[in-house]
Amino acid sequence: MGDSTLTVEHLIRAPALQLRVLAGHRGLDRSVSWAHVSELEDPTPWLLGAEIIMTTGIGVPRDPDAQRAYLERLDDAGVAALALSAGLHVPPLSPAFFAAAEERGFPVLEVPLAVPFIAIAQEVAAAVQEDQRQRLGAQLQVFGALRWIASEGLDPAGLFRRLERLSGYDVYLSTPQGRPLLPGVPVPPPTVPLPTSADTAPTIPGGFVLPVPAPDGPAGFLVALEREGARPAGLAVVQHIATVAALQVAMVRSERETLRRQGAETLAELLQDVLDPAAARRRLARMGLPPGADVVLIAVRRAPEEAVVQALDEFPHLMLRHHETLFVLAPHLVAGPGGAERLPVYEAARLRDIPGIAAGVSRPLAQGDPLRIARREALWAASRAAESGQPLVAYGEDPMGRWLPDDVNVLSDLVEHVLGDVLRYDAEHGSQLLVSVRTWMERDRRLEDAAKALHIHANTLAYRLRRFGALTGRDLTTTADFAEVWLAIRAAEQLGVASGGPAPGEEHARRDRRPG
Structure with missing residues (x-):
């Protein structure tokens, strides 16, 4: 087998095992992590995925529909193949059972009566043992991820690229809503559905999906998909990577909270007009606003602050609560979904979609310019939004306002x-x-x-x-x-x-x- 991962086809080729493929030839390249005997009709709660399930047939239903459901359960749980002992308790297998195996590319194997199940288990164990040294090395290096952060100053994107090389997986991170969880780390492909619960089984076709823990519940999910030509290091390594992701999320959240406090202080000074333009521009650059980009001031009323924070989370901004109004200073134009076009920040953040919101947006102005006029414009527009029942009004949309002096x-x-x-x-x-x-x-x-x-x-x-x-x-x-x-x-x-x-x-x- 050399350095390649153990697959169902490797076992088929082992002369001593004498395995015969009954159905599902298309799935012979499935990787195998273990071989397990089970006579249960539903062994899936006790599986991690990539197992070969060996059975004498006691747990295989006799009803055709139930047989198909049995096979589909195993496949959904990530089982690599089903090995049936010939001549014992396997009931007649229905066409529906074989059709499901072919549709899904799920290998169904026949084990001669002369070949004990232990022989298959030993073959798998021997192959897995060869892989243990590589997996242990990967685990130890993943443990060293915190040292890389401290000694090399790796950002999340660089850190997870290195973890991908060590683990043999392509790694993705997302919030439960499918948005980026860490800057620079991609979200999963749309073909990978995210779990609806943190208690979902970790195995998915071609890899694993795990919750990224946080004090207030999962911060999101980590998806690890086996990379072609690499040796996947297994679930334990992916679990360690999820822990590293949780630490990174905590660090990013702490940094954002610090920036949010500094941003509130800076916005308060800008609203009081006590910063000179050069100092204001330097402060805004430290807050992440693109140098030279025009900004807008947004006044938000009648909306939960958490909803506004979540909507603007992807975009650099400063935020300040003043009595009943939440002020936000943000770039005027930002990259829209997919980065294909530039949109006003309030459109890209979908502020209009926040239930009950009444928001007003000032006209664009240069960074460092006094906010006295922008404040008045944003408050006026927010009042118009509240009076008219509109979620958001941008100053200047009212043609009469153009004729009034500043x-x-x-x-x-x-x-x-x-x-x-x-x-x-x-x-x-x-x-x-x-x-x-x-x-x-x-x-x-x-x-x-x-x-x-x-x-x-x-x-x-x-x-x-x-x-x-x-x-x-x-x-x-x-x-x-x-x-x-x-x-x-x-x-x-x-x-x-x-x-x-x-x-x-x-x-x-x-x-x-x-x-x-």
Whole structure:
């Protein structure tokens, strides 16, 4: 056999065993790890895979459908072949049994009565013993993986490439949802289904799949597929690799948590405008943002922070919780699924799909630029998302917003000049004049529709419109006054005061309205 792995065909060729292939010739290249006698109708709970199951036939069902199910169970468990003793208790084998063996390429062998099962077991054991030294060496070198990390500074991609060479497997890692678990380590091919439970048997056709343990449950799964031309080192080595993967996941999570804290501190300083542009760019580069790439500020409301963190996990970002708003600074454009195209980060991360989310996105800006305007844009867009029921609004999608100036003082003067008395009246009386007029305008001045949206009688809305006109001195039936009021309302929304009460970002806007 030389250095090649023991296969079913090697045993067929052994003259002393006199084995005859009854069905499943296509699977003679299956590797064999052990030979085991079982007279159970379902021995699969006690198997690891790649065994030859030898039986006198006591556990083989007589019913054709049950025979087929028996064979399929063995094949699904990764059994290498079924060896049946001739002339003892094997019932007549049905065409359905042989058809299943041919369909699956599952070898069914006949053992002459003169050949004891122990002879097959000894042949397999001798071949396996030859392989033990190589497997032990692989295990010892896998144990040394932590030393490589410490002494050579290997990243996950380099570490697992080395483990692949030692183990004889192609190694893949993924989260339970099929996303990358460690940077640089590929996810399994789509032809390999991931388990739905950590308790699933480890054997799959051509290799193993094992959970990667973590304190809060499996962090993901490791898939090890036998590499053509290599000598697979076995399940024990794959289990050691899964342990190394768990340690790497813990290290990466710790590093990410450190970066997340540093990112929150940096974003807080950027929002307070206390970092000069050069220092800001250096900080963002350390956080992993691509140098020179435009960024966007995202304001998120009404969504679990864990869901946002998970959605953005693949993309460099800074995140800060401020009261009820979660701020995120991220590259504007990132590689989409498969890296085939570049998408806005909020589209690639599928933020819209988070249940209940109301998020607003600023216009793109250069790294290091002050975030004062971007903060206002993101908060305004998040408010529009919350009011309209949309999951996400990007600033600039509203064409009217393009005509409003960026200067906070100019916007504040417009709001005060047109809406100041109304805002104060609403604050003092707990009324909703501004909200009512805005709703009426948004519904193209249809009184009944607006009243229904506000859950009030049309006469009540008509009174509020008259009261608004009296306080502002504007006649909403004229085009000029209507346009001025509409622009003032949009300016108030950008400043976060359009709801008639304190809104996130209002205090910040007030500070920016200081004279000069």
